[in-house]
Amino acid sequence: MDTALSYAENNADRFVGELKELLRIPSVSTDSAYANEVQRAAEWLADHFDAIGMAETDIIETDGHPIVYAEHMTDPAKPTVVVYGHYDVQPPDPLEEWDTDPFEPTQRGERLYARGACDDKGQMFMQVKAAESYLSAEGDLPVNLKYVIEGEEETGSMSIESYVEEHGERLHGDVVLISDTAMFSPDTPSITYGLRGLAYAEITLRGPNRDLHSGNYGGAVDNPCNALSRVIAGLHDEDHHIAIPGFYDDVRDLTEAERETYAALPFDEDAWMDTIGIDDVRTETGYTTLECLTARPTLDVNGIWGGYTGEGAKTVLPSKAHAKLSMRLVPEQSVPDIYDKLEAHLETAVPDTMEFSMRRLHGGDPVLVDPSIPPMQAAKHAMGEVRGTEPVFVRNGGTIPVVADFQQHLGLDSVLMGFGLDSDAIHSPNESFGLDRFHQGIQGIIRFHDHYAAMEA
Amino acid sequence: MDTALSYAENNADRFVGELKELLRIPSVSTDSAYANEVQRAAEWLADHFDAIGMAETDIIETDGHPIVYAEHMTDPAKPTVVVYGHYDVQPPDPLEEWDTDPFEPTQRGERLYARGACDDKGQMFMQVKAAESYLSAEGDLPVNLKYVIEGEEETGSMSIESYVEEHGERLHGDVVLISDTAMFSPDTPSITYGLRGLAYAEITLRGPNRDLHSGNYGGAVDNPCNALSRVIAGLHDEDHHIAIPGFYDDVRDLTEAERETYAALPFDEDAWMDTIGIDDVRTETGYTTLECLTARPTLDVNGIWGGYTGEGAKTVLPSKAHAKLSMRLVPEQSVPDIYDKLEAHLETAVPDTMEFSMRRLHGGDPVLVDPSIPPMQAAKHAMGEVRGTEPVFVRNGGTIPVVADFQQHLGLDSVLMGFGLDSDAIHSPNESFGLDRFHQGIQGIIRFHDHYAAMEA
Numbered sequence: 001m002d003t004a005l006s007y008a009e010n011n012a013d014r015f016v017g018e019l020k021e022l023l024r025i026p027s028v029s030t031d032s033a034y035a036n037e038v039q040r041a042a043e044w045l046a047d048h049f050d051a052i053g054m055a056e057t058d059i060i061e062t063d064g065h066p067i068v069y070a071e072h073m074t075d076p077a078k079p080t081v082v083v084y085g086h087y088d089v090q091p092p093d094p095l096e097e098w099d100t101d102p103f104e105p106t107q108r109g110e111r112l113y114a115r116g117a118c119d120d121k122g123q124m125f126m127q128v129k130a131a132e133s134y135l136s137a138e139g140d141l142p143v144n145l146k147y148v149i150e151g152e153e154e155t156g157s158m159s160i161e162s163y164v165e166e167h168g169e170r171l172h173g174d175v176v177l178i179s180d181t182a183m184f185s186p187d188t189p190s191i192t193y194g195l196r197g198l199a200y201a202e203i204t205l206r207g208p209n210r211d212l213h214s215g216n217y218g219g220a221v222d223n224p225c226n227a228l229s230r231v232i233a234g235l236h237d238e239d240h241h242i243a244i245p246g247f248y249d250d251v252r253d254l255t256e257a258e259r260e261t262y263a264a265l266p267f268d269e270d271a272w273m274d275t276i277g278i279d280d281v282r283t284e285t286g287y288t289t290l291e292c293l294t295a296r297p298t299l300d301v302n303g304i305w306g307g308y309t310g311e312g313a314k315t316v317l318p319s320k321a322h323a324k325l326s327m328r329l330v331p332e333q334s335v336p337d338i339y340d341k342l343e344a345h346l347e348t349a350v351p352d353t354m355e356f357s358m359r360r361l362h363g364g365d366p367v368l369v370d371p372s373i374p375p376m377q378a379a380k381h382a383m384g385e386v387r388g389t390e391p392v393f394v395r396n397g398g399t400i401p402v403v404a405d406f407q408q409h410l411g412l413d414s415v416l417m418g419f420g421l422d423s424d425a426i427h428s429p430n431e432s433f434g435l436d437r438f439h440q441g442i443q444g445i446i447r448f449h450d451h452y453a454a455m456e457a
Numbered sequence: 458m459d460t461a462l463s464y465a466e467n468n469a470d471r472f473v474g475e476l477k478e479l480l481r482i483p484s485v486s487t488d489s490a491y492a493n494e495v496q497r498a499a500e501w502l503a504d505h506f507d508a509i510g511m512a513e514t515d516i517i518e519t520d521g522h523p524i525v526y527a528e529h530m531t532d533p534a535k536p537t538v539v540v541y542g543h544y545d546v547q548p549p550d551p552l553e554e555w556d557t558d559p560f561e562p563t564q565r566g567e568r569l570y571a572r573g574a575c576d577d578k579g580q581m582f583m584q585v586k587a588a589e590s591y592l593s594a595e596g597d598l599p600v601n602l603k604y605v606i607e608g609e610e611e612t613g614s615m616s617i618e619s620y621v622e623e624h625g626e627r628l629h630g631d632v633v634l635i636s637d638t639a640m641f642s643p644d645t646p647s648i649t650y651g652l653r654g655l656a657y658a659e660i661t662l663r664g665p666n667r668d669l670h671s672g673n674y675g676g677a678v679d680n681p682c683n684a685l686s687r688v689i690a691g692l693h694d695e696d697h698h699i700a701i702p703g704f705y706d707d708v709r710d711l712t713e714a715e716r717e718t719y720a721a722l723p724f725d726e727d728a729w730m731d732t733i734g735i736d737d738v739r740t741e742t743g744y745t746t747l748e749c750l751t752a753r754p755t756l757d758v759n760g761i762w763g764g765y766t767g768e769g770a771k772t773v774l775p776s777k778a779h780a781k782l783s784m785r786l787v788p789e790q791s792v793p794d795i796y797d798k799l800e801a802h803l804e805t806a807v808p809d810t811m812e813f814s815m816r817r818l819h820g821g822d823p824v825l826v827d828p829s830i831p832p833m834q835a836a837k838h839a840m841g842e843v844r845g846t847e848p849v850f851v852r853n854g855g856t857i858p859v860v861a862d863f864q865q866h867l868g869l870d871s872v873l874m875g876f877g878l879d880s881d882a883i884h885s886p887n888e889s890f891g892l893d894r895f896h897q898g899i900q901g902i903i904r905f906h907d908h909y910a911a912m913e914a
Binding site for chain 2: 091202212214216217226228231277278281282292305313317323398428
């Protein structure tokens with residue numbers, strides 16, 4: 001392990017230069033205009049796996065964007081770590097709020113700014129560089145490694161889900177290792193043992209058959225934008241609970257022990273609010289902010305649009321209004337059940353003056369992993385060594401849909417050892433990644449493989 | 458008069474060809490990208506006034522788009538008719554819903570399809586061709602004529618308002634004649650004696666200082682799109698009244714006589730709903746559909762936007778949400794007072810988690826004109842002759858801001874003799890104008906000038 005660690009240290013600058021190459025490819029998976037760029041990122045990554053000496057590399061074509069696969073089996077007796085990550089990124093808009101081009105990585109101080117710098121190109125690339133460090137410095141790995149790096153994480157992970165279901169034999173292994181999460185804080189490294197699920201829908205209300213003049217028709221024709229607002233307003237009650245009948249039926253409430261753990265975390269709520277520029281939270285009555293951020297379900301409008309949104313004043317009574325709505329789910333809520341409940345509620349809530357339709361854009365189930373299993377403990381030790389502080393186990397409010405698939409279809413638990421921070425601003429303008437953490441991540445992953453192999457030996 | 462009427466009949470095809478030239482100029486006033494085209498339309502029109510023999514033509518530059526002025530004084534003893542119209546048009550979007558290019562006028566059957574075909578290039582051009590018919594066929598006019606044709610009607614008529622206030626002496630006259638309204642129905646020609654006013658605002662709610670990841674922040678951070686929906690939902694009560702304190706204070710309620718007149722109008726509500734593809738209306742409790750469409754105030758969302766509105770799913774908790782809101786006003790509501798009441802209400806209704814701002818985009822006061830005055834009666838006779846049916850006097854739900862200015866600053870009543878129909882789809886995709894009505898309009902205006910001169914002689 002030590003020569004691998006030294007190798008990583010000695011090649012740190014080159015690693016950053018290579019990451020920049022990948023970040024320059026605008027692999028935005030949610031927008032078909034970027035499809036060629038997503039393909040180009042996949043090819044770049046597969047070539048890179050070849051270059052670092054992985055025994056087998058493959059670009060797996062799918063109905064959507066390809067999956068990049070790489071494998072290096074050293075010894076059937078050693079444990080097999082399946083590394084999951086993604087090479088696609090979120091759209092960069094609103095573009096005007098970026099200080100520098102989102103696809104021209106720019107280093108300012110200790111940070112590298114680019115779309116995907118952290119989520120997930122930067123973190124995924126730590127996994128690649130850890131393997132390179134072993135292979136180049138030691139000619140071997142302490143574990144068997146299988147990489148499965150998808151290109152649709154930001155748009156629902158449809159293809160990897162099918163792949164996991166249909167080609168599970170190729171992904172046979174002992175545990176999944178993922179770097180796609182954030183640490184609790186700079187001073188409190190953490191390993192994630194829970195993820196929320198996601199059910200993301202797009203709804204459309206259609207009133208009149210065309211846009212109307214608001215002077216000639218206003219006063220008697222129900223307006224889809226007003227109607228949509230009423231429908232959305234009705235999705236929460238006065239206590240900020242979600243007002244969809246049956247929504248909480250399957251929610252496993254927090255145990256007293258969990259609530260005590262939450263309360264003990266060093267969470268400076270005022271400082272947290274300051275970083276995002278808010279004066280007050282809006283939480284469910286009866287739950288703390290941290291609980292609401294990670295262990296309680298949510299419903300947010302991710303986008304809303306209808307009518308005239310350009311410059312100036314257009315006196316239109318619009319024909320249609322749309323919203324993208326997503327719900328974060330917690331164990332034991334299930335995606336299809338929640339979609340059904342949302343749709344049933346909306347069918348009732350949308351007034352008769354409107355035609356209503358809903359598209360289920362994508363979902364992912366919630367996940368919990370037992371922190372006491374060996375790979376979780378190996379990650380704890382590895383991360384503690386590189387950060388200088390023992391990490392805590394926390395739940396994360398985000399969703400990685402494929403983690404539930406690994407659990408459900410392959411029986412594989414996932415170790416979520418991520419080196420992000422809230423300040424990396426993933427999914428936002430000016431996303432960045434601290435280069436100190438990029439290098440610590442590589443070192444931590446090198447250590448994880450060694451510790452885990454020793455524990456399973 | 459008879460030679461003028463014959464001239465108009467003999468030159469009908471040429472008149473349509475000239476109108477097409479004007480319709481090809483995309484003079485969209487609300488979008489600064491089209492500023493040069495608006496200027497070009499003004500120049501085209503001024504040249505045209507010269508060409509038909511108006512004694513004086515002028516392009517009046519303003520802080521916004523120019524006003525085209527033309528004048529022909531035949532005899533100080535004759536009454537002076539001030540003709541108002543506008544050469545600017547609404548934006549053409551949504552472009553994909555047009556069957557043909559909005560700026561390439563296309564004749565299908567009896568109709569001419571183009572943005573502005575009816576509103577107001579087509580109707581305004583009837584006024585121009587009526588003058589040409591007199592000047593070319595008879596060498597003289599029965600009245601003095603002053604044309605004031607603005608280029609900002611679709612974006613608030615700011616410049617003409619200042620012009621009316623500051624240069625009233627140039628617009629001295631006896632009455633204003635306007636063709637910018639629709640008839641009650643094909644079988645019921647009408648002259649408009651009332652217009653609603655307009656107060657149009659844009660509001661912005663700002664929550665967090667940047668777009669956030671909905672997984673990492675959802676559940677504790679108030680979402681501007683959700684908050685905006687709650688605020689908009691709260692703008693109406695259960696009876697569909699507007700829930701802004703004091704909003705109805707100055708509304709002059711309908712008299713029993715007016716309500717009887719409304720009830721007598723041949724309004725086929727089912728057929729009307731069919732044309733716009735709705736199954737039911739949404740009206741204020743206690744008022745009929747026709748009353749709500751023309752004599753009651755309204756509040757409509759004209760546009761709403763926030764968050765991610767592109768293809769696919771972006772899991773963003775947006776920083777901001779916006780809406781364009783407009784209210785149609787009735788006598789004696791005043792624009793500044795209604796803006797103040799809206800803003801005061803929103804200041805209270807917007808939650809403390811949001812920063813709130815409001816821009817007053819444009820307004821226009823409501824108008825009523827006495828149907829018994831001579832020019833209204835002259836219009837009634839002229840229109841009855843060309844349509845074969847005596848017109849009725851009705852109120853219109855739309856707004857022509859300058860009409861209130863003519864009344865308030867110059868003491869001039871306006872005769873609203875328009876030849877549009879609902880089926881012309883003004884402000885909508887596939888706007889059109891029936892060419893039969895274009896030619897009837899020219900004949901009707903020729904007759905109006907003659908009858909009005911006789912009544913005032």
